Amino acid sequence: MSDDGRASVPTIRSIEPDSTIRILLATDNHIGYLERDPIRGQDSINTFKEILQLAVKHDVDFILMAGDLFHENRPSRDCLYQVIALLREYTLNDKPVQLELLSDPNEGKAEGYDFPAINYEDPNLNVGIPVFSIHGNHDDPQGAGPEGALCALDILSVSGLLNYMGKYDLPVSNADAQQTGIAIRPVLLRKGNTFLGLYGVGNVKDQRMHFELRSNRVRMYMPRNKNDWFNILLLHQNRVRHGPQESVPEGMFDDSVDLVVWGHEHDCRIVPEPVAGKKYFITQPGSSVATSLADGESIEKHVALLEIQGKEFQLKPLPLRTVRPFVLEDIILSETSEEEGFDMNDQIAVSKFLKSRVNALIDRANRLWD
Numbered sequence: 001m002s003d004d005g006r007a008s009v010p011t012i013r014s015i016e017p018d019s020t021i022r023i024l025l026a027t028d029n030h031i032g033y034l035e036r037d038p039i040r041g042q043d044s045i046n047t048f049k050e051i052l053q054l055a056v057k058h059d060v061d062f063i064l065m066a067g068d069l070f071h072e073n074r075p076s077r078d079c080l081y082q083v084i085a086l087l088r089e090y091t092l093n094d095k096p097v098q099l100e101l102l103s104d105p106n107e108g109k110a111e112g113y114d115f116p117a118i119n120y121e122d123p124n125l126n127v128g129i130p131v132f133s134i135h136g137n138h139d140d141p142q143g144a145g146p147e148g149a150l151c152a153l154d155i156l157s158v159s160g161l162l163n164y165m166g167k168y169d170l171p172v173s174n175a176d177a178q179q180t181g182i183a184i185r186p187v188l189l190r191k192g193n194t195f196l197g198l199y200g201v202g203n204v205k206d207q208r209m210h211f212e213l214r215s216n217r218v219r220m221y222m223p224r225n226k227n228d229w230f231n232i233l234l235l236h237q238n239r240v241r242h243g244p245q246e247s248v249p250e251g252m253f254d255d256s257v258d259l260v261v262w263g264h265e266h267d268c269r270i271v272p273e274p275v276a277g278k279k280y281f282i283t284q285p286g287s288s289v290a291t292s293l294a295d296g297e298s299i300e301k302h303v304a305l306l307e308i309q310g311k312e313f314q315l316k317p318l319p320l321r322t323v324r325p326f327v328l329e330d331i332i333l334s335e336t337s338e339e340e341g342f343d344m345n346d347q348i349a350v351s352k353f354l355k356s357r358v359n360a361l362i363d364r365a366n367r368l369w370d
Contacts, residue, residue: 010272010281012312019192021099023306024055025270025315027066027236027263028287030138032079043324044071044289045082050322051288051303052090055129058305058318061099061191063091063129066263066285067136067203067236070152075139080152087131087161095128102195103188108165110158111147118187119160127160132187134166135202136236136263141167163187166200166234181217182209186231188223194309195229197222199257203236203264206246213252226256230308236263239284250275250282259283259306259313267296270304270317283315290326298326325368327361 012020029051031044055063070079097120109117120127133153135141141149156162165187187198199220212218223229233254238247239262253260259272260282268286275282285304290297302317331354337344342353 009314010312011314012307012309015307016192016309019194019309021189021191021194021196021308022058022060023308024051024058024060024063025066025261025283025285025304025306026051026063026288027261027285028068028136028266028289029065030068030071030287030289030291031083032075033071033289033291035076035079040324043322045079045086047288047301047320047322048083049086050320052086054303054318056090060129060305061097063131064198064232064234064261064306065131065133066234066261067134068138068263068287069133069136070139071291073139073142073151075152080155084156084159084161087156091129091131091161092126093128094126097127097130098191099130100190101188102190103186107185107187108167110154113158115158115160117157118163119157122160125160130163131161132163132165132198132200134200134234134236134263135164137203140203165198166202168202181215181219182212184218184220184233186221188229195223196308197226197229197231198234199231200234206238206242206248209235209237209248210246213248218254220254220256222256229256230259230311230313231257232259232261233257233280234261234263239265251278253278253280255279258311261285265296266291266294268299268302270302270315272315288320288323290324293328295328298328325365327365327368329357329361331357 029044029048031048033044034040101118101121105116105118105121107117115122119125120130135151135153139151139153141151143149153162153164157164182201184199184201189196241247257280260280262282262284265284266287269284272281272283286301288301301320301323303320305316305318307314333344340353342349344350
């Protein structure tokens with residue numbers, strides 16, 4: 001705690017590069033949002049490209065994403081083409097991966113095939129920057145074919161471009177749901193003296209997640225010496241309460257978790273926040289593209305460089321420069337009419353005033369864009 005009683009920002013006291021895991025955090029890229037718009041159609045993919053460039057610039061060990069890579073459950077061929085091309089361009093190279101995989105490389109692999117689930121363990125692939133991701137509510141698995149429910153991340157996974165984690169089979173009926181909880185099996189990594197556990201759980205209905213947490217039926221499979229590990233939990237759920245059991249309480253996660261990466265919420269609260277009565281912190285990167293007219297979307301967009309050494313970590317927000325500025329202003333006509341000297345019952349005067357304010361906001365956004 002700091003002298004004024006507030007929780008201090010986590011830091012690493014003494015950096016040891018050979019034992020420091022560097023991660024680029026991002027979430028809610030919503031690639032394909034408004035893709036047919038002649039002006040904004042390429043915004044989401046342009047920012048995704050910037051995120052990958054930041055990963056290269058900051059020489060990260062891997063990229064970690066918390067859902068909604070795509071805006072649509074069935075992304076267009078153009079979206080898939082551009083994402084595959086960008087991942088191939090920026091993540092496949094000769095750079096040695098410094099992370100030792102300690103968990104089973106076949107955990108979560110495609111059934112009936114021999115290649116491992118973790119792409120950099122495949123001797124036939126040259127992976128320089130691994131990408132790990134869970135699914136969100138926009139790109140969740142669907143269908144009941146011979147391969148089970150599938151999503152776009154499954155395609156990227158079997159292509160060797162992305163490591164899809166946090167996928168599990170949903171119960172077929174309500175009766176099955178009452179008998180089964182949610183089992184989270186980790187990806188266990190090591191770099192030098194730092195041991196990292198990645199626990200991903202893709203999006204499920206908030207009511208079910210709320211029930212499973214309250215019933216203590218979310219099982220996290222941890223190593224025996226779990227206190228020696230730095231444990232990250234990725235999830236993609238409502239954080240803001242929308243009604244009874246329509247959000248996930250912040251303080252209901254396992255005490256062995258050190259950091260929660262919260263996807264789905266679009267406002268950027270990327271600086272780690274403490275949770276009352278818990279030892280872990282929450283970071284909420286927010287979306288990399290605005291998809292609604294909400295106050296939270298007007299907050300400057302960031303990704304983050306997360307560094308972990310032993311049980312210590314620090315996080316540096318990285319502003320995104322390709323995001324189109326989004327400015328909001330509240331106007332109360334009853335007050336403004338007196339200040340500006342126009343009759344609020346005069347429709348023409350009101351329209352003229354509002355038009356001038358909108359133009360001023362456009363000019364302000366253009367200055368931010370430049």
